[in-house]
Amino acid sequence: MCPGTGSQMENHTHSLPSLSPIHSPNNPSKALSPSLPQPSATAPASLSLSSPSLPLFSPFHSLQTSGGLNSHCLSPSTPSDQDDLTCLNWLQQKNILPLSKMLSFSQFDAPPISSLPSSLTKPPYSFSSLIFMAIEDSPDKKLPVRGIYEWIVSNFPYYKTAPSGWRNSVRHNLSLSKSFRRIQRDKSQSIGKGSLWCVCTEYRPALLEVLKKIHYCHSNNSSLLNNPVLLEAADHGQNAMCDSLAISDLDSNNPTLSSSSPCSLIPEHEELVAIQSVDLTEETESEKDPLADSGYIEFHYYQCEQYQYLVLPGNSDLDLETVEILQLDAEAQEAAGSLLDLAGGNH
DNA sequence: TACCTGATAAACATTT
DNA sequence: TAAATGTTTATCAGGT
Numbered sequence: 001m002c003p004g005t006g007s008q009m010e011n012h013t014h015s016l017p018s019l020s021p022i023h024s025p026n027n028p029s030k031a032l033s034p035s036l037p038q039p040s041a042t043a044p045a046s047l048s049l050s051s052p053s054l055p056l057f058s059p060f061h062s063l064q065t066s067g068g069l070n071s072h073c074l075s076p077s078t079p080s081d082q083d084d085l086t087c088l089n090w091l092q093q094k095n096i097l098p099l100s101k102m103l104s105f106s107q108f109d110a111p112p113i114s115s116l117p118s119s120l121t122k123p124p125y126s127f128s129s130l131i132f133m134a135i136e137d138s139p140d141k142k143l144p145v146r147g148i149y150e151w152i153v154s155n156f157p158y159y160k161t162a163p164s165g166w167r168n169s170v171r172h173n174l175s176l177s178k179s180f181r182r183i184q185r186d187k188s189q190s191i192g193k194g195s196l197w198c199v200c201t202e203y204r205p206a207l208l209e210v211l212k213k214i215h216y217c218h219s220n221n222s223s224l225l226n227n228p229v230l231l232e233a234a235d236h237g238q239n240a241m242c243d244s245l246a247i248s249d250l251d252s253n254n255p256t257l258s259s260s261s262p263c264s265l266i267p268e269h270e271e272l273v274a275i276q277s278v279d280l281t282e283e284t285e286s287e288k289d290p291l292a293d294s295g296y297i298e299f300h301y302y303q304c305e306q307y308q309y310l311v312l313p314g315n316s317d318l319d320l321e322t323v324e325i326l327q328l329d330a331e332a333q334e335a336a337g338s339l340l341d342l343a344g345g346n347h
Numbered sequence: 348t349a350c351c352t353g354a355t356a357a358a359c360a361t362t363t
Numbered sequence: 364t365a366a367a368t369g370t371t372t373a374t375c376a377g378g379t
Contacts, residue, residue, distance in 0.1 A: 126353060145368060165355060172355085175370055182369085193363050194368045 142198040179203035
């Protein structure tokens with residue numbers, strides 16, 4: 001199934017592959033070059049991240065992952081990271097991600113209601129992506145074929161009425177794709193037919209990248225990564241609204257962003273973000289509480305006039321790419337309708 | 348046009 | 364034995 005993994009039940013303690021899938025030529029994050037274009041007037045003018053009606057696919061509505069975040073996104077920077085054009089360590093160094101200027105999630109993620117596909121419209125996701133989301137949404141990160149069917153049907157009503165050939169396609173994908181790995185069930189506890197299927201750890205970034213591409217293709221807004229305001233901030237290493245703002249600033253009684261913008265910062269949300277990479281070993285994850293010892297970090301985001309800010313703890317290793325992947329992860333979770341469930345630790 | 352990828356269909360073997 | 368599951372092959376469509 002998975003090249004280099006030997007038998008199916010071997011532990012997967014290997015390191016993740018390089019970031020190359022994430023940095024495909026099609027990836028707009030290429031735009032985050034040190035030699036960035038100058039800002040233009042094309043930056044989004046209105047933002048609604050913290051609006052009461054967060055969109056269905058707003059990841060920060062309940063941003064949380066099920067513990068399978070890529071470790072490559074979370075590892076401390078390496079020299080190669082620094083050389084990477086997509087490296088945005090300046091953001092984490094500041095501990096502030098000016099959301100409204102870089103991540104207009106609500107309009108970035110959610111297509112207009114009128115353009116949302118109906119339940120009878122075939123989802124834009126490939127079968128690999130559907131399988132990936134299904135498995136990722138399962139508590140143990142492994143599902144039988146039937147469980148994958150059920151997840152797809154329950155989350156994409158199109159398949160309730162679609163000709164049954166799609167099930168064949170699911171099985172075909174599972175067998176053919178290197179991204180998925182078959183796990184023999186414990187014979188003594190085997191209930192039902194067949195094996196369990198999980199996602200090969202080394203292919204997870206690529207699967208996320210596929211989701212990312214779908215995400216971009218089906219967003220009618222330009223990529224956040226091309227946002228000239230963000231690019232300017234990255235280029236100059238400062239932002240008029242967020243420069244020098246740190247957690248301590250928020251904890252103090254002086255939440256002023258700057259002398260020129262004496263507005264108060266109102267905490268809008270508090271979220272939990274899972275940042276720990278979880279090995280897909282069979283024994284450990286099945287009994288793991290997704291919230292216990294999970295490496296979750298807490299972040300806050302704030303709204304100040306038309307600007308919104310994501311404030312990360314000082315030692316967090318999130319970069320923009322990580323935030324994006326978190327976003328995609330969250331989308332997958334929301335597609336599963338289980339984000340709140342997971343966030344509540346109901347497993 | 349060639350190539351790649353994904354979807355679909357079908358045949359067949361295996362397992363429960 | 365039937366149904367579900369898993370594998371393999373072939374074909375087609377769409378994109379690059």
